[in-house]
Amino acid sequence: DARVTQTPRHKVTEMGQEVTMRCQPILGHNTVFWYRQTMMQGLELLAYFRNRAPLDDSGMPKDRFSAEMPDATLATLKIQPSEPRDSAVYFCASGLREPTYEQYFGPGTRLTVT
Amino acid sequence: ELKVEQNPLFLSMQEGKNYTIYCNYSTTSDRLYWYRQDPGKSLESLFVLLSNGAVKQEGRLMASLDTKARLSTLHITAAVHDLSATYFCAVGVSNTGKLIFGQGTTLQVKP
Numbered sequence: 001d002a003r004v005t006q007t008p009r010h011k012v013t014e015m016g017q018e019v020t021m022r023c024q025p026i027l028g029h030n031t032v033f034w035y036r037q038t039m040m041q042g043l044e045l046l047a048y049f050r051n052r053a054p055l056d057d058s059g060m061p062k063d064r065f066s067a068e069m070p071d072a073t074l075a076t077l078k079i080q081p082s083e084p085r086d087s088a089v090y091f092c093a094s095g096l097r098e099p100t101y102e103q104y105f106g107p108g109t110r111l112t113v114t
Numbered sequence: 115e116l117k118v119e120q121n122p123l124f125l126s127m128q129e130g131k132n133y134t135i136y137c138n139y140s141t142t143s144d145r146l147y148w149y150r151q152d153p154g155k156s157l158e159s160l161f162v163l164l165s166n167g168a169v170k171q172e173g174r175l176m177a178s179l180d181t182k183a184r185l186s187t188l189h190i191t192a193a194v195h196d197l198s199a200t201y202f203c204a205v206g207v208s209n210t211g212k213l214i215f216g217q218g219t220t221l222q223v224k225p
Contacts, residue, residue, distance in 0.1 A: 031211050033211075033212075033213075042215060042216075042217050042218065043202065043215040043218075045212060045213070045214075048211060048212065050211065055210070055211075056210070056212065091156065091157070093157075095211070097211055099164075100145075100162050100164060101145055101206055101211050101213075102147065102159060102162050103147075103159075103213060104159065105149075105156045105157040105158075106156060107155075107156050108156055
């Protein structure tokens with residue numbers, strides 16, 4: 001049963017610390033997405049990749065967030081320095097562009113910044 | 115800019131009743147998705163609708179798409195408690211793989 005995996009599942013950190021979240025997409029999927037979910041803003045797309053190349057990161061605060069895909073089996077989202085307003089659940093999703101563009105979501109990383 | 119609006123945002127209903135959740139979007143798209151999210155969990159794909167007039171059914175849920183009206187509906191038939199969850203529609207941005215999500219509709223089914 002192929003699934004998207006994310007680590008860590010929970011992270012509590014202090015303001016100013018660096019946070020790295022990792023995602024392993026489903027094998028063979030060529031698109032990867034990072035979303036942030038909060039009560040106030042709902043689900044927001046932060047960045048997405050196709051064939052490991054970043055296509056759109058317009059939803060990401062550029063000064064503190066960065067997203068990379070070092071290889072086809074790993075996507076990372078980094079926050080440096082973290083702030084309390086970054087507290088949210090971060091989801092990774094992967095998919096195939098054709099034919100349906102359907103996205104499959106990982107379990108999420110719940111981040112709390114104190 | 116593509117905007118997606120769902121209504122209602124909260125729905126409390128009795129078991130056995132029928133109801134419909136609406137998803138309106140602001141610009142042309144030919145891809146619409148419905149997801150379910152249980153509290154504290156991830157999003158689970160329910161339906162993928164890829165053409166005007168598409169209708170899909172799974173159990174007590176039926177989704178449809180009218181691209182001309184820019185409207186999708188998720189119809190619940192004879193609701194049961196297990197359907198209690200938050201339901202999201204998401205619309206594909208043309209020529210990209212991006213999805214724009216609605217605010218979500220929290221469904222509470224009471225015995």
